Amino acid sequence: MDTNTILRPHIANMEAYTPILPFDVLSEQLGIPAGQIVKLDANENPYGPLPDVQAALANLRYTHIYPDPESRHLRAALAAYHGIPAENILIGAGADELIDLVMRLILEPGDCIVNCPPTFGMYSFDAAVNNARTISVPRDRNFNLDVERIAAVVAESIPKAIFLASPNNPDGGLVSPEMLDALLELPTLLILDEAYIDFAPPGTSPLSQWERGWGEGNLVMLRTFSKWAGLAGLRLGYGIFPDWMMPHLWKIKQPYNVSVAAERAGVVSLEHVDQLQIRAQKIIVERERLFIALQKLPWLQPYPTQANFILCKVIDRDAALLKADLAQQGIFIRYFNKPGLDDHIRISVGTPEQTDLLIAALKRGAYAYSND
Ligand SMILES: Cc1ncc(COP(=O)(O)O)c(C=O)c1O
Incomplete structure (x- = not known):
């Protein structure tokens, strides 16, 4: 059988999509418990489902x-x-x-x-x-x-x-x-x-x-x-x-x-909905705090945002290295290996504790990512 004649040509010629690693695999690879991973790379909601939703799921029939x-x-x-x-x-x-x-x-x-x-x-x-x-x-x-x-x-x-x-x-x-x-x-x-x-x-x-x-x-x-x-x-x-x-x-x-x-x-x-709105508001407040903290780092330039993430241009530093180094510490951010975005990172807004961990790691590692 000639498999080339069976596959649809446009799919056979498509570039493969790079899937993300699931949480438990990441945790195992890094030797860091899943609960301690700071996942700020996929714009998820750090607070998860509402308690009533958790209860409804537990009692699902x-x-x-x-x-x-x-x-x-x-x-x-x-x-x-x-x-x-x-x-x-x-x-x-x-x-x-x-x-x-x-x-x-x-x-x-x-x-x-x-x-x-x-x-x-x-x-x-x-x-x-x-x-x-x-x-x-x-x-x-x-x-x-x-x-x-x-x-x-x-x-x-x-x-x-x-x-x-x-x-x-x-x-x-x-x-x-x-x-x-x-x-x-x-x-x-x-x-x-x-x-x-x-x-x-x-x-x-x-x-x-x-x-x-x-x-x-x-x-x-x-x-x-x-x-x-x-x-x-x-x-x-x-x-x-x-x-x-x-x-x-x-x-x-x-x-x-x-x-x-x-x-x-x-x-x-x-x-x-009222509880969802309160949590969205919490994320918006945290977004402003994170924005100010990122702005204080001279080698990061955050863009104004109306979402639950902040895009930053990385100046005079290697963005890929920065992402890799943070990942080793269990902090995940998004780095775009794409033309026009190769010196950019995107950080999802997490909890106040996650912001503190991220900012401390960024400050600690600052010199290490220098291109000079
Ligand atoms: C702009 C945009 N639309 C849609 C989605 C996907 O949404 P869903 O999780 O509902 O498939 C994302 C996820 O990151 C997104 O960034």
Whole structure:
């Protein structure tokens, strides 16, 4: 059998994705107990699920029965929370699943999407999996969008969609309302990924004026329980879609994509939105403290952020070495081995104790990372 004729060529030729090491493997490799690892590399919520969610999970029943394919309880709770119809909401195993689902719905081989790097890697990754082209319209040095160039690309290449994160990962900047208006005028779909919106000032999302762009509209919004609700390990996200997309999304969605545990955790989280908001506020307060502490290090330049992480430019130091040295001490941050970001690190906002450990390690190691 010639395996080359069996594999889909675009997948056979794709670069492999580098998966992260799980927590317990890291702990074993370093000889540091998992509880002592300071994990600030994946923008997770350091506080985990709410206590009521933990209790609900401990008492979970009917895990031997397949979950509700329509996640009715969670969609109803989200509809009430956002004041929008449940009919426009679809739940996914993380926002990640919904990025792929939208692409499977709209992309024929050879179609294209617009991506604005540096940004979240899954947009170009999923486009490649779906045999589509990614047209990049890079951000400027301060991570601002080039809306004129995006408009020109839409006119020239007729992309099926623009994928945009707000706040953007890795810099944490928001798309301004003016830019959003300009992008929504373009004759293409806009997928606005708001994974980090709960750490941004209230009212920043267009969801507050949700009537705009629905029905025949071109706006899709993605959200997740991974960041503000501390449920990254359970995989739970949702999308808010225009009417015309919903019947087709239902057709292609895997029937049991959201587990019984994930749906229950989402519902109980929404019963305690006030507690989630208090914790988000705690992370925002800690973000400001971490920002000031990072700013005091002359060889780090943090960028203003509206998310639960801070991107820093590393000046006159080797960012890869810095990441490796911190990792040896059980402190994990994100280093981007990518053009345009190779001298940058991204640090998730953790607990105050984690901030203290990180800052102490950065101060201790400062001389060791010098390029001189
Ligand atoms: C911008 C952005 N969107 C989506 C996700 C993934 O969300 P989920 O955990 O719901 O798949 C991430 C995760 O880091 C992200 O940074």
